[in-house]
Amino acid sequence: MIDLETIKKEYNQLLEQLGDPELASDWEKFEELNKRKTHLEKIIAKSEEIQSIQNRIEENKEIIKAQEDPALVSLAETELGQLRESQTTLAKELAASQSEASLAPAAKHQAVIVEIRAGAGGEEAALFAADLYRMYSRYAEDQGWKAKMLDLHPSEAKGFKEVIFELSGEGVFEKMQYEAGVHRVQRIPITEKAGRIHTSTASVAVLPKPKKTELKINSSDLKVEVSKASGPGGQNVNKRMTAVRIVHIPSGIAVTSFTERNLQQNKENAMAILEARLQKLKEEKEMAKLTETRRTQIKQAERSDKIRTYNFPQDRVTDHRIGKSFHNIGGIMDGDLDPLIEAFSANV
Numbered sequence: 001m002i003d004l005e006t007i008k009k010e011y012n013q014l015l016e017q018l019g020d021p022e023l024a025s026d027w028e029k030f031e032e033l034n035k036r037k038t039h040l041e042k043i044i045a046k047s048e049e050i051q052s053i054q055n056r057i058e059e060n061k062e063i064i065k066a067q068e069d070p071a072l073v074s075l076a077e078t079e080l081g082q083l084r085e086s087q088t089t090l091a092k093e094l095a096a097s098q099s100e101a102s103l104a105p106a107a108k109h110q111a112v113i114v115e116i117r118a119g120a121g122g123e124e125a126a127l128f129a130a131d132l133y134r135m136y137s138r139y140a141e142d143q144g145w146k147a148k149m150l151d152l153h154p155s156e157a158k159g160f161k162e163v164i165f166e167l168s169g170e171g172v173f174e175k176m177q178y179e180a181g182v183h184r185v186q187r188i189p190i191t192e193k194a195g196r197i198h199t200s201t202a203s204v205a206v207l208p209k210p211k212k213t214e215l216k217i218n219s220s221d222l223k224v225e226v227s228k229a230s231g232p233g234g235q236n237v238n239k240r241m242t243a244v245r246i247v248h249i250p251s252g253i254a255v256t257s258f259t260e261r262n263l264q265q266n267k268e269n270a271m272a273i274l275e276a277r278l279q280k281l282k283e284e285k286e287m288a289k290l291t292e293t294r295r296t297q298i299k300q301a302e303r304s305d306k307i308r309t310y311n312f313p314q315d316r317v318t319d320h321r322i323g324k325s326f327h328n329i330g331g332i333m334d335g336d337l338d339p340l341i342e343a344f345s346a347n348v
Contacts, residue, residue: 004044004047004048007040007043007044007047008044010040011037011040011041011044014033014036014037014040015037017033018030018033018034018037043094046090046093046094047094049090050087050090050091050094053083053086053087053090054087056079056083057080057083057084057087060076060077060079060080060083061080063076064076064077064080110168110169110170110172110173111166111167111168111169111172111173111208111209112166112167112168112172112173112176112177112206112207112208112209112276113150113164113165113166113206113207113208113209113272113273113276114136114164114165114166114167114176114179114204114205114206114207115162115163115164115204115205115206115207115273116129116132116133116136116160116162116163116164116202116203116204116205117129117161117162117202117203117205118155118159118160118161118162118200118202119182119200119201119202119203120199120200120201121185121198121199121200121201122200123155123156123157123159123189123191124159124185124189124191124198124200125159125200125201125202126155126157126159126160126161127155127157127158127159127189127190128159128183128185128200128201128202128310129159129160129161129162129163129202130158130159130160130163131185131333132183132202132204133160133163133165134333135332135333135334135335135337136165136167136176136179136335136337137165137335138334138335139335139336139337140167140169140172140335141335142335142336143169143171143172143175144169144170145167145168145169145172146167146168146169147165147166147167148165148166148167148168148269149163149164149165149259150164150165150166150257150259150269150270150272150273151163151164151255151256151257151258151259151269151270151273152164152259157191164273166209166272168209173208174345175341176206177206177208178307178341178344178345179204179206179307179341180204180205180206180307181203181204181306181307181308182201182202182203182204182306182307183201183202183203183204183306183307183308183309183310184199184200184201184306184308184309184310185199185200185201185202185309185310185312186198186199186309186310186311186312186313187310187311187312187313188312188313197313201306207276207277207279207280208276208279209272209275209276209279210275210276210278210279217248217271217274217275217278221248221249221250222246222247222248222249223246223247223249224244224245224246224247224267225244225245225246225247226242226243226244226245226263227243227245228242228243242258242260242261242262242263242266243256243257243258243266244256244257244258244263244266244267244269244270245270246267246270246271246274248274248278251278251281253274253277253278253281255270255273255274255277256270257269257270257273306320307319307320307321308320308340310329310332310333311329312329315327315328315329315330316329317329317332317340319340319343319344321344321347322343322344322347324343326339326340326343
């Protein structure tokens with residue numbers, strides 16, 4: 001049975017929050033709160049309508065019980081059946097609205113921070129990291145997600161030593177969360193003159209981006225440094241002080257961002273990376289408090305072992321976690337990831 005008083009209390013709190021002038025600068029939060037308010041309005045309206053019908057049902061029962069006027073009793077019996085039918089229909093609608101509303105505050109993260117780093121294999125690993133970035137960017141485009149570059153460290157051969165970016169949109173966490181791990185590539189590098197197949201790796205980390213209400217960071221715990229942004233080889237790409245490095249003193253986590261030509265935007269990008277890493281650290285600490293058995297299970301599920309091999313000569317991509325291979329490697333590297341993601345999700 002729904003607790004209408006609790007729902008109304010939350011609804012009134014939402015009205016207060018939506019009336020805050022400072023909320024005008026946070027459109028994302030405004031949309032989230034307004035959506036929740038709409039859900040609660042449906043619940044309140046249907047609950048009150050059901051209660052009104054229940055009152056009329058009780059009135060008709062009293063008329064039937066009194067047996068004072070046969071015509072009135074007949075009318076009450078007819079209306080009673082109609083009211084009960086309406087009550088059943090509204091109860092189903094209420095259940096649907098309540099289920100929909102319950103998803104609003106507990107919905108999965110709608111944004112993730114993806115970090116790709118070149119591993120073993122030198123320059124070829126950096127080129128593979130760039131290929132993975134392109135693969136996820138194309139996939140995000142197909143899904144209708146928004147992609148935003150946060151930090152980039154290119155290599156001499158136009159690969160990526162490290163690239164950090166944000167993906168946001170419906171279902172992004174559910175689909176991207178299992179991409180974390182070590183990705184291995186087997187192919188003939190463009191720099192290979194003898195035609196030998198090389199094996200290289202790149203690691204992928206997928207961190208849910210915490211909402212502002214989930215994580216609080218004290219400004220006194222931060223050390224912020226600014227400098228001129230520089231590109232490969234050390235040349236300046238911006239004459240102004242726009243590069244940002246933020247150190248979270250209690251944890252020692254340091255992040256940088258210099259992809260934007262605006263200092264404030266680079267600072268926001270760096271903070272997004274920092275918040276995601278701190279949230280991950282918080283979750284790991286909470287996991288450590290669990291029992292040994294549970295902790296072991298979680299570690300096995302989240303460990304960054306080799307999860308996938310991209311074998312170009314054999315046109316094959318193998319997901320080692322489920323022991324299944326896929327062909328059309330060109331299409332996969334061009335963003336056709338749904339078959340792989342769906343196959344793995346079905347086995348989780």
